[in-house]
Amino acid sequence: MIRAALLLLAGCAASAAPAPSGVPASPSTSPEAGLAILRGADCAVCHAIPDVEAPARTASCVGCHAWVKAVAQSPKARAVAMSVFPKWERYERTVRSYAEVPDLGAAAARLDPAWWGSYLRDPHDLRPMMDETMVRVGLDATQLAAVTAWAGSRLVPVPPTPAPDRANLARGEALFASKGCVACHTFGARSVGPGIAAAPDLRHARDRMSDDGVVAWIVDPTAVSPQATMPALGVTREEAIALRDWIVLAEPGGSRPPAPAALPVVTRPVAYAEVEEKVFGKICIHCHMDPEQNEGRAGPGNAGGFGWPATGIELQNVASLRKHGPAILDALLRRRDEAVRDVVHPGEAPASTVEFPAIRPEKPGMPLGLPPIPDADIALVRAWYAQGAPGSGEPGSGEPE
Ligand code: HEC
Ligand code: HEC
Ligand code: HEC
Ligand code: HEC
Known part of the structure; x- marks a missing residue:
């Protein structure tokens, strides 16, 4: 059913260009080489990036999901969509991810370029109220240096400020509440x-911005980057310095997220339809498509993307799910480990205090960058494989009929 859904969406597009793939093996670490890597690694399927054209809707995770939401708001467009897509109402209900991915123009304007390098090597949760995290990318040290150079070329110079001073802590904390910062931002467990x-x-902020940069941003975010979504809040420079001192010096606190417990055991028979509905069709196929069922589109998990080479793994047919069974279970369990640092809830300790087997730059957990599959559903997948991965026999399921 999802197969038909995606096919219809693709078919409706004016030009269903195949997703670009392939990152230049960077010969230099210039900003221009960095820009070429951002293009080649398909970063723009999720992020707005200066000087990078947004991909066509049929190739853009953010663009197509936003389009579904926008059509849902317009009675006229909605009526057309319902006549074209039989499952339109379901799309409106299910599409939720990638609604608010950060703009990389605003990020490059304010964030320390060296932080870009360390984050892309080892991404972790920055926004506890956002379910999605940054995907792990398959870029080598030279390619990352080029991306860092690109970010550095866009860093906006800001005026110098006095060094942070602990004497301002109480005042900064009070301003954080009185100026309304608290409506939008969390600060650790504090x-x-x-x-x-x-x-x-x-x-x-202390890891990723300069002390001067935090002050300039608080005074007027749009003066630092026109892409900023944070509004200027009428904070004086002197108040901004007190806020900055609290933000970069106060102890944020937080308790360390617990390590995952053992998976539950499922002994009842598990049908393909159940794992398809809860795991593979719901999440995985959106990146691991069968090109034959999607007008040639295979998705980044199959055809390669975000700097990773093609895997050839589609997760839309039972035959392919059987063939890749052990790798699939491993990948689900890796993501579960990574979540200890990649999906942080308000008040939990930051990633940097978690020791773990979770950094695996060479093999990311799945579903890449999305919250891990719930334990009960991983247990179902494990039981389905243990029972010999029985197929449904439906056309398109890969079952020999
Ligand atoms: C599938 C979607 C997706 C793709 C593809 C993607 N990102 Fe991200 N990225 C995210 C999300 C979601 C976040 C926000 C994570 C958070 O706040 O915890 C993010 C955050 C970031 C940030 C931090 C920005 C900030 O304001 O905090 C940088 C830098 C970044 N991504 C760079 C890249 C680069 C470079 C690429 C391409 C190699 C890329 N991203 C590809 C989803 C994506
Ligand atoms: C052509 C439009 C289109 C594009 C492009 C697209 N999606 Fe989707 N996506 C959808 C629709 C429609 C659904 C709902 C499918 C359903 O209910 O059968 C969906 C659902 C999803 C879901 C499950 C629901 C949710 O939002 O969490 C995930 C995960 C997902 N897409 C990820 C992605 C990623 C990652 C990309 C980019 C690599 C992407 N999508 C690109 C249209 C699109
Ligand atoms: C309406 C919501 C909103 C309010 C209110 C708000 N911010 Fe922000 N702030 C954001 C968003 C969103 C970002 C991320 C960058 C962007 O998109 O503009 C951000 C970014 C920041 C950053 C950069 C941090 C980083 O790690 O990237 C700092 C520092 C900051 N805000 C401080 C403050 C302070 C101090 C206040 C109160 C005076 C405040 N903000 C009020 C929404 C808000
Ligand atoms: C946002 C896109 C995305 C989603 C969603 C996604 N994948 Fe992937 N997948 C990728 C990319 C990109 C690679 C290539 C990375 C690599 O080479 O390890 C990959 C690689 C894989 C691999 C091969 C790597 C290995 O560990 O051997 C497996 C298996 C896999 N994915 C399974 C899954 C399963 C199962 C799901 C659903 C729970 C899923 N993927 C969801 C993008 C995605």
Whole structure:
């Protein structure tokens, strides 16, 4: 059913260009080489990036999901969509991810270029109210250096400020509440919300911005980057310095997320339809498509993307699910480990205090960058494989009929 859904969406597009793939093996670490890598690694399927054209809707995770939401808001467009797509109402209900991915123009304007390098080598959760995290990317040291050079070329110079001073801590904390920062931002366990998805946990600011940069941003974000979504809040420079001192010096606190417990055991028979509905069709096929069922589109998990080479793994047919069974279970369990640092809830300890087997730059866990599959559903997948991965016999399921 999802197969038909995606096929219809692709078929409706004016030009269903195949997704670009392949990153230049960077010969230099110039900003221009960095820009070529951002293009080649398909970063723009999720992020708005200066000087990179947004991909066509049929190739853009953010663009197509936003389009579904926009059509749902317009009675006229909705009526057309319902006549073209039999499952339109379901799309409106299911599409939720990638609604608010950060703009890389605003990021490059304010964030330390060296931080870009360390984050892309080892991404971790920055926004506790956002379910999605940054995907792990398959870029080598030279390619990352080029991306860092690109970010550095866009860093906006800001005026110098006095060094952070502990004498300002109490005043900064009071301003954080009185100026309304608390409505959007969390700060470790010290201020847990309400918070909005797009706003980073301010505990990370000290790692990723200069002291001067934090002040300039608080005074007027749009003066630093026209792409900023944070509004200027009428904060004086002197107040901004006190806020900055609290943000970069106060102890954010937080308890360490627990290590995952053992998976539950499922002994009842598990049918293909159940794992398809809860795991493979719901999440995995959106990146691991069978090109024959999607007008040639295979998705980044099959054809390669985000700097990773093609795997040839489609997860839309039972035959392919059987063939890749052990790798699939391993990948689900890796993501579960990674989540200890990649999916942090307000008040939990930051990634950097978690020791783990979770950094595996060479093999990321699945579903890449999305929250891990719930334990009960991983247990179902494991039981389905243990029972010999029985197929449904439906056309398109890969079952020999
Ligand atoms: C599948 C979607 C997706 C793709 C593809 C993707 N990202 Fe991201 N990226 C995200 C999400 C979601 C976040 C926000 C994570 C968070 O706040 O915890 C993010 C965050 C970032 C940030 C931090 C920005 C900030 O304001 O905090 C940088 C830098 C970044 N990505 C760079 C890249 C680069 C470079 C690429 C391509 C190699 C890329 N991303 C590809 C989804 C994606
Ligand atoms: C051509 C439009 C289109 C594109 C492009 C697209 N999606 Fe989707 N996506 C959908 C629709 C429609 C659904 C709902 C499918 C259903 O209910 O059968 C969906 C559902 C999903 C879901 C499950 C629901 C949710 O939002 O969490 C995930 C995960 C997902 N897509 C990820 C991606 C990723 C990652 C990309 C980019 C690599 C992408 N999608 C590109 C249209 C699209
Ligand atoms: C309406 C929501 C909103 C309010 C209110 C708000 N911010 Fe922000 N802030 C954001 C968003 C969203 C970002 C991420 C960058 C962007 O998209 O503009 C951000 C980014 C930041 C950053 C950069 C941190 C980083 O790690 O990238 C700092 C520092 C910051 N805000 C401080 C403050 C302070 C101090 C206040 C109160 C004076 C405040 N913010 C009020 C939404 C808000
Ligand atoms: C956002 C896109 C995305 C989603 C969603 C996704 N994948 Fe992947 N997958 C990728 C990319 C990119 C690679 C290549 C990375 C690599 O080479 O390890 C990959 C590689 C794999 C591999 C081969 C790597 C290995 O560990 O041997 C397996 C198996 C896999 N994915 C399974 C899954 C399963 C199961 C799901 C659903 C729970 C899933 N994927 C969801 C993008 C995705």
